[in-house]
Amino acid sequence: MKKTVLFSLATISLIGQPNFVLIGPPGCGKGTFSFFMINEKDYHQICLGDIIRFHKKNNTETGKAIAANNGFVDDEMAYKIIRDEIHQCVENKRSFIIDGFPRNIPAFEFLIKVFSEKDINSSIVFVHFKIDDQTCIDRICNRIVCFKCTEVFNTTTKKPKKEMICDSCNAPLETREGEGIDATKKRLAYYREHTEPLVSQVNNSFKVITIDAKSPMGDCLAFYKTI
Numbered sequence: 001m002k003k004t005v006l007f008s009l010a011t012i013s014l015i016g017q018p019n020f021v022l023i024g025p026p027g028c029g030k031g032t033f034s035f036f037m038i039n040e041k042d043y044h045q046i047c048l049g050d051i052i053r054f055h056k057k058n059n060t061e062t063g064k065a066i067a068a069n070n071g072f073v074d075d076e077m078a079y080k081i082i083r084d085e086i087h088q089c090v091e092n093k094r095s096f097i098i099d100g101f102p103r104n105i106p107a108f109e110f111l112i113k114v115f116s117e118k119d120i121n122s123s124i125v126f127v128h129f130k131i132d133d134q135t136c137i138d139r140i141c142n143r144i145v146c147f148k149c150t151e152v153f154n155t156t157t158k159k160p161k162k163e164m165i166c167d168s169c170n171a172p173l174e175t176r177e178g179e180g181i182d183a184t185k186k187r188l189a190y191y192r193e194h195t196e197p198l199v200s201q202v203n204n205s206f207k208v209i210t211i212d213a214k215s216p217m218g219d220c221l222a223f224y225k226t227i
Helices: 030-041 049-057 061-070 075-091 105-117 131-138 181-195 199-203 218-224
Strands: 019-023 043-045 097-098 126-131 143-147 152-154 209-210
Touching: 019 030, 019 199, 030 043, 030 097, 030 152, 043 049, 043 075, 049 061, 049 075, 061 075, 061 143, 075 097, 075 105, 126 199, 131 181, 143 199
Parallel strands: 019 097, 019 126, 043 097, 126 209
Antiparallel strands: 143 152
């Protein structure tokens, strides 16, 4: 059985360009990780929430199907979205990063099946973001995001140069739905009960990197730049 290792963010180095699956609670820094990988390493981001929002906003066929289902995205639809995104990346030989999926054991088992179908298990690295709930709550309550380029800002620790305007693409910044304190606490509780325990299962078959997500972002980016 493989063991999860807590690496030094300043010294770790990975050979090659793996595909990443991010496991961490809301507010842990997954979005910042993804933004860097997309813009500096040319990764394709697979974020179920962002993809769903895109389909709803643009009234695509998937968006229409979601609307017909009273805005609810069931497991079957979510799995299809994830599978199609992974298949497209493999076919285009493009590295990907999965953010916010899987959230529970059935989703994890589905994801492993997709990896096996495409014979890419050896390229997968799970990144476990270790952080306390209160830090996540503080971050989320001050978070503003760009839905155009996915960059994430914070009204206290990472303010945009222009108020509510993205530094990278000049699009308006917005707050995400469902990011109040009560909703965030519920999401954190779900994560601790259903998602975080997946790390022990991942260890049986995949490489896992556990990082201290409370570290200063500069240290985290130093780690990312070694990849």
